[in-house]
Amino acid sequence: MKSKKITQKTLKKAGLPPESLVYVGDKIKKEKVRITLFSYNEKDFEEKECADIEECLQFIEKKNNVKWLNIDGVHDTRIIEKIGGLFNIHSLTQEDILNTEQRPKVEEYPEYIYIVFKMIYPDGKGNELLFEQISIVLGADYVITFQEAEGDVFDPVRDRMRTGKGKVRTMGADYLAYLLMDTLVDNYFIILESFGEKIEDIEEILLTNPQSGTLHKIHNLKWNLLFMRKSLWPLREAINNLIRSESALVKKSTFLYLRDLYDHTIRVVDIIETLRDITSGMLEIYLSSISNKMNEVMKVLTIIATIFIPLTLVAGIYGMNFEFMPELHMKWTYPAVLLFMLGVGVGMVFYFKRKKWL
Amino acid sequence: MKSKKITQKTLKKAGLPPESLVYVGDKIKKEKVRITLFSYNEKDFEEKECADIEECLQFIEKKNNVKWLNIDGVHDTRIIEKIGGLFNIHSLTQEDILNTEQRPKVEEYPEYIYIVFKMIYPDGKGNELLFEQISIVLGADYVITFQEAEGDVFDPVRDRMRTGKGKVRTMGADYLAYLLMDTLVDNYFIILESFGEKIEDIEEILLTNPQSGTLHKIHNLKWNLLFMRKSLWPLREAINNLIRSESALVKKSTFLYLRDLYDHTIRVVDIIETLRDITSGMLEIYLSSISNKMNEVMKVLTIIATIFIPLTLVAGIYGMNFEFMPELHMKWTYPAVLLFMLGVGVGMVFYFKRKKWL
């Protein structure tokens, strides 16, 4: 269950001075930090993996190039501090990068814009969602991305850089930041797609044979949608802030792209809302199908009891040991009683048929 | 079920560069692209079907005329690109035209206004709604409409053009765009009308004999209303933006018409909300009618059991084989016991009558 995870990460930090650089995140993501650098302009392109940030320095200082520095793993506070020093990143931003429980947001600082996004992917079993925080620092001619672990959804962007496909090599750092955000938002659609499939499965079960396990499936879906909504809802405002920002770091020409990104974000949130409504509807159907089943069971019980209990009384009466029961001594009474019982039984069945209980 | 459809279309695009022109839509709509052109002013009127966009070029270049270019089918990216090049349509707009899962919106570009609407019609069986995206590009003296498939609701507009009825021939391209939007909104009323009829049918069933099928009918209605609401809700804001737009493409004289259109849109949304409230009310009635039925069944069971079980005990007592049961040997006891049983039974019935259970 995820309820614990929501709150636990933040705990480690409480009690420390506000700008203390302490990593707050899941331990399972703590592998070695990997630093990769892309440096490019329309003609030039370099890609490098650096063992340490110093190794990358000469590339970073190159003028006229857009630099994309990607850090996989934010648990090594020393590296974050070094990069922070190099790029003049405020200690509060550094703290936010390390604390991976931020809400998506856009914060303007004089020398850079700090953007927090969530990367979402299903866990191995496909029942839960994992949320990874992506911090994007957009400077004048560089973009730095901090990820919690290796593996991301940015490979298409990398491919386009390498091959020079698309506009990315001809545009500035702000376009690169846009491209990364757009890729992340595109990824949300894929996650939602898989939800659509799950909903279809549950709908089919609901129509045929709803069971108590179905309820847990619906709730699992509901909670996944809830967590996803919580993670993406602030995006709208964040991107809107970016659009209305007057920072020189975002060029006019990028405006149309950001508006498009905003549009996508609204659509994501919209789809989540729709899926939530559908999930609620499925819950209602599930609950009333339980009621209906109960009704069915009760009807069977009532029909059986109503037919057989009176007949049992009749049999009981003729099982009494009174001395003077003249009908017991007549030849035709036994078959008559049997016929009478059959008649009552059949009559009852017809009665229930007419009342639509059968 | 529609839940899958919501998300699936977008999937194809994820991972491609943002302005890639890839068609995202249902395959069943992929027929040959059909291009028709209307060119008119107060005196002049021409109507033409072009095999290819080049064929239409000479008409498009005609000054002093309002041109309406209608494209049925947006799956042929080559045609969209060509038209985009001709009319200077931004690649992001081209992308939106191809991706038929947009929300209704109005976007201003320097040379044109891009409008997305949904055309809604029932499928063959009448249980589900189909949504077709209509993209409208409004330029200085032209309107281009992109539809997903042939067949639309614009025939009355075409007739008025041909016959010169109404104001359309005397007004500019912005009035034509308004006319198309107004026709689409009018069409929503027709859809809602059919919902009104369905609701009436369900209401009648609810009053006579609600069954578990009724629940599915109500939910089908509820979901159709949900999808319709999702598709039309953004319209209000979109048209409001158009009204407050300062673009030179929308003339002052069209303002009153747009305000009227806005008014209609609000009414559509209003009716949807009302229908949703009614649908919720029907759900409540359905559920409590199920409860009531259960109550009825339980009452029958209880009455039968309460009358016959005690009598069975009496019969059982006189069926015991004790040697010394003096009453067994008296002549009047058997009829007395029978009468006693009858009395108890009748008494019970009266008791239940008084308690209003019968």
Added chain:
Amino acid sequence: MKSKKITQKTLKKAGLPPESLVYVGDKIKKEKVRITLFSYNEKDFEEKECADIEECLQFIEKKNNVKWLNIDGVHDTRIIEKIGGLFNIHSLTQEDILNTEQRPKVEEYPEYIYIVFKMIYPDGKGNELLFEQISIVLGADYVITFQEAEGDVFDPVRDRMRTGKGKVRTMGADYLAYLLMDTLVDNYFIILESFGEKIEDIEEILLTNPQSGTLHKIHNLKWNLLFMRKSLWPLREAINNLIRSESALVKKSTFLYLRDLYDHTIRVVDIIETLRDITSGMLEIYLSSISNKMNEVMKVLTIIATIFIPLTLVAGIYGMNFEFMPELHMKWTYPAVLLFMLGVGVGMVFYFKRKKWL
């Protein structure tokens, strides 16, 4: 049921050019159009019924007088068109007058203000509400009102005009328009009053003997409130627009009256909300009273079964035909068993008493 009515009227118009003058409304209201004119100033007063609009012309052209032209019946498009021509009423306004499914609204035009209100009255049987659209066109020195049918709530206003009571004869056309709106809003209070009485009736039934018919009564009330709310909700904004309007047609001196009207409108909406909350509470009470009844029924069944089924077993045991059952041959066993049964029965009753089931 009203759900159909909501949508049907609008259907007739869909597909026609936007300013087509087509009557959209209920046929039952189509009687002959009746035109009445009041023309007055502080000293002068004339009242006239005109067979046709031309007949009224000379009175309308009278300067220094405030004119109130009342049209009962809007189904005769010819008359609307004529009046529209005479008073320079925009074709979109004419269309709105004819389409009686408008939401309440206030629209400013250069030469007049167009106001739509709803007149609400109960139908004959008192179970449903009828909604009649009142269009008010407020010009510099005239007010034109269009009603769907004869019969309205304006008689007190007419009386005051005739007798010169109140301020109406000393004030301008804007005050007259205010007076008419105020009368309509006052009428809403009367309708709500009757709802209050119905609620009291239902509350009494709920406390004594709720039945399945009660549910339908509550829902009928709920839906009436829903429709009333839908009709009156937009009023607030409409009147607020009127107050903030900078049109010269509304004099400063009328401002305080409009503020008062706004206040009344808010109170109407407030009362509707309160009644809706009460209705929801009644629904809850109804549903839990059904549950409670079920509980009662189940208890009876359980008590009967729990007392008699074990005793029946005892009787059954001594009805077995084993040869060697020594207790059958003792003299005191039969009364002992009877006493034992009685004891168990009485014991059970006490047990249930202590468990508060009886």
Added chain:
Amino acid sequence: MKSKKITQKTLKKAGLPPESLVYVGDKIKKEKVRITLFSYNEKDFEEKECADIEECLQFIEKKNNVKWLNIDGVHDTRIIEKIGGLFNIHSLTQEDILNTEQRPKVEEYPEYIYIVFKMIYPDGKGNELLFEQISIVLGADYVITFQEAEGDVFDPVRDRMRTGKGKVRTMGADYLAYLLMDTLVDNYFIILESFGEKIEDIEEILLTNPQSGTLHKIHNLKWNLLFMRKSLWPLREAINNLIRSESALVKKSTFLYLRDLYDHTIRVVDIIETLRDITSGMLEIYLSSISNKMNEVMKVLTIIATIFIPLTLVAGIYGMNFEFMPELHMKWTYPAVLLFMLGVGVGMVFYFKRKKWL
């Protein structure tokens, strides 16, 4: 029940000209009108009860003094009219004073500010709330308060005036108006206090033995909260308007006090919301306790039936009259069957214990 009261008062006025002075209120409050006057400044203090308003005139005209004129009873329209004439009170305000169904509001007029508050107190039995309208007219150097009946919560204010305690004697009329409003808001806290106690009582009943009467208690509370909320919700906006008012009647120095009053108002509304949430929670608990009880009853029934019905069958089998049933003639079979029955019964009990049904 209060639903009728909400709407009835207003009825009397509908149909009259807008500024007609007609009293709209409960008759039970109609005692003789009582007029009291306080006139004071830092040094001077006079208190007077006047038989008629003329009697008070000379005190009212005294300069340099703050005057507080309190009218107990607003059913005598003649007195209201006289006072209205004396103090130049607009006829619409006079109408609002008489119509005691106003919502709390603040209205600025050129010469005074008109404030409507509700005084709330429990009725004798403590189950319902009574609402009395307090109209406050704040002028340059006077405050007039109109109450529906004698008896109010202002005695502490009067005491402070008489004894000169607190700041009231050193401040202007606006401070007095603030003081009165503050006293009224303080009174709301006392009412809410008593609700807190009732909730505690109900909570205790819910934990021990919820009955159908509990539901009515919860709903009574819920409705009282609903009415209180309706009466106090508009206060926030009203006081906020007063704070932002630019009227010269409210001095800068009073601003901090009004901000404090606003704060108190928000807290009142906040507490009401909290109590409403608690009440809803109690409803939920009540309803699920009903469900739980039903479950208990059903379990008892099922256990009894499951244990005894099969045993009854066994007894029935050995009560059959077949000639050739060899086991009937063996000596050990009767006790064996009894033991078997006992075994089955005990086994069942263990089975239910393991299934946690017992």
Added chain:
Amino acid sequence: MKSKKITQKTLKKAGLPPESLVYVGDKIKKEKVRITLFSYNEKDFEEKECADIEECLQFIEKKNNVKWLNIDGVHDTRIIEKIGGLFNIHSLTQEDILNTEQRPKVEEYPEYIYIVFKMIYPDGKGNELLFEQISIVLGADYVITFQEAEGDVFDPVRDRMRTGKGKVRTMGADYLAYLLMDTLVDNYFIILESFGEKIEDIEEILLTNPQSGTLHKIHNLKWNLLFMRKSLWPLREAINNLIRSESALVKKSTFLYLRDLYDHTIRVVDIIETLRDITSGMLEIYLSSISNKMNEVMKVLTIIATIFIPLTLVAGIYGMNFEFMPELHMKWTYPAVLLFMLGVGVGMVFYFKRKKWL
């Protein structure tokens, strides 16, 4: 239960003049008032516990130092008054400090900013939350904090002051105020953490064996979240006001820290909302698990009754005492009937298996 506590504190004050200094709070917190003073700048640091406020005076008057005066216990009105006099604190602020039922808020006064926060900690048993009011008065070079009782969460701040760790010694009073607020907000995360654990426990119970006690646990959690939300919701607006404040008391350099604090506050509220949604989901699961259990019980009853009641009839028939029942005298009929009964029983079981009832 907490419902009473919400309202009771305020009661004591109602009826007193608005600025009366009366302590409104829980008696259990009334220990001796403890006054501690921290005075520091980058080089200098002094810490002192004063028996009375006069003792501290000389330290307070020291220029160039930031002073933090902490008062544990606000029930001694005399001390509050003295401090109020010393620091020019408005009597309304003094009143708010004493009345410990304030909502969180930020109020600007000319010479200081008054901030109210809540400190939240679990009671001994861990089932309820205790709320303590922290009043912060931020002046030009001093911060005064008023707490209800000894013991707080500020020790880390004190440690950093003593050791000179972090920025606190180099920054002004506004940074200290920020630090205190940040520590309080960090503390909320710890509380929420413990909620996360409780939710996990309840989730496990829900999956295995939900009982009626579970409902009370869920409601306890729900109410704790409700109270916490009520206490923290106003924080957002309060801190936002602080950020947008133009008071000279808050330096530009502190702005980024306040924005960070605002961000944390939003996250706290966000987590509370998420936990509330989860709690609601758990309630739904609990309720439908109750329904499911009922269904199970009913099925068992129905199965037993359906199998055994008809067989009992058969046994009853052959227990009748008719003289002429030829089958009673044949040798094979008894075992045949037994076999028939067995067959019917087994058949029923199979039937129920196929219907998935077993």
